Amino acid sequence: MIKIIMHGCNGKMGQVISEIVRNDEELTIVAGIDPYTMRENEYPVFNDINKCDIIADVIIDFATATAVDKLLAYAKERKIPVVLCTTGLSEEQLKTVEETSKEVAILKSANMSVGVNLLFKLVQEATKMLAKDYDIEIIDRHHNQKVDAPSGTALAFADKINEVLDNEYEYVYDRSAERKKRSKKEIGFSAVRGGSIVGDHDIIFAGLDEVIEFHHSAYSKAVFAKGAVTAAKFLAGKPAGRYDMSDVIKF
Ligand SMILES: NC(=O)C1=CN([C@@H]2O[C@H](COP(=O)(O)OP(=O)(O)OC[C@H]3O[C@@H](n4cnc5c(N)ncnc54)[C@H](OP(=O)(O)O)[C@@H]3O)[C@@H](O)[C@H]2O)C=CC1
Numbered sequence: 456m457i458k459i460i461m462h463g464c465n466g467k468m469g470q471v472i473s474e475i476v477r478n479d480e481e482l483t484i485v486a487g488i489d490p491y492t493m494r495e496n497e498y499p500v501f502n503d504i505n506k507c508d509i510i511a512d513v514i515i516d517f518a519t520a521t522a523v524d525k526l527l528a529y530a531k532e533r534k535i536p537v538v539l540c541t542t543g544l545s546e547e548q549l550k551t552v553e554e555t556s557k558e559v560a561i562l563k564s565a566n567m568s569v570g571v572n573l574l575f576k577l578v579q580e581a582t583k584m585l586a587k588d589y590d591i592e593i594i595d596r597h598h599n600q601k602v603d604a605p606s607g608t609a610l611a612f613a614d615k616i617n618e619v620l621d622n623e624y625e626y627v628y629d630r631s632a633e634r635k636k637r638s639k640k641e642i643g644f645s646a647v648r649g650g651s652i653v654g655d656h657d658i659i660f661a662g663l664d665e666v667i668e669f670h671h672s673a674y675s676k677a678v679f680a681k682g683a684v685t686a687a688k689f690l691a692g693k694p695a696g697r698y699d700m701s702d703v704i705k706f
């Protein structure tokens with residue numbers, strides 16, 4: 456039985472993961488971490504990760520960016536692998552992820568769905584063929600409770616695209632103060648926030664007189680939760696290192 460610590464257990468994703476794990480014979484949540492401890496959970500919940508001395512094989516994280524520093528320090532000290540799903544991390548935090556992964560296994564992915572991870576590959580292929588003549592823009596649409604913009608997935612798409620463009624493209628997040636045309640080597644971001652949209656992403660290649668678009672819609676949070684649970688099974692017992700969903704989902 457793989458023992459999990461659920462970081463952010465009483466948030467929206469934490470609750471969906473708890474439900475999936477409840478019906479999975481290979482997994483059990485042994486502890487949860489969340490500032491909100493009044494909810495009835497079937498496992499003990501700690502309002503501070505450092506209060507949790509329960510032994511686990513892997514941590515699944517869906518919390519908030521400000522909680523990630525403590526999480527990484529805890530994982531490093533106790534050598535517990537982390538499936539790191541929280542988005543909106545700062546440059547400094549991304550460096551800490553890299554440093555920490557030298558001591559403990561970390562699988563970081565801004566999007567745990569099968570569809571987005573397949574699209575990462577398709578969009579990279581399209582970029583090789585289209586980037587010379589087409590402008591690249593990314594739109595993400597999410598619910599009104601989301602705190603980070605652009606989404607982690609939108610940034611991950613841009614990083615995948617830029618990887619095949621020798622990282623020469625600049626990211627443009629806001630054109631409202633600009634009085635100039637877009638340059639060729641840029642990737643523009645737009646973020647829509649409203650209602651209960653689970654998570655939509657459009658990758659737009661706009662050329663002369665035609666537009667090619669790649670679109671992904673998540674219709675429920677379960678697509679992310681299932682991916683995180685599969686990733687946790689993969690990561691438990693793995694040696695230190697940086698992993699991502701391409702290690703888990705093979706196309
Ligand atoms: N990689 C992926 O596939 C996906 C990533 N995400 C990302 O996961 C994160 C969580 O999403 P979601 O569940 O919708 O958000 P929620 O706000 O619903 O849940 C986050 C939970 O984390 C709790 N939290 C706050 N501080 C801490 C802390 N120090 N330690 C532990 N828990 C803490 C929050 O408590 P409180 O409300 O009291 O602050 C809340 O219960 C976001 O960054 C989101 O972008 C989401 C979906 C998919």
Ligand SMILES: O=C(O)C1=N[C@H](C(=O)O)C[C@H](O)C1
Pocket residue numbers: 542565566597601605606607608609653654655
């Ligand atoms: O906050 C969310 O809900 C989501 N966040 C992730 C992101 O920032 O890309 C993934 C997913 O789209 C849902």
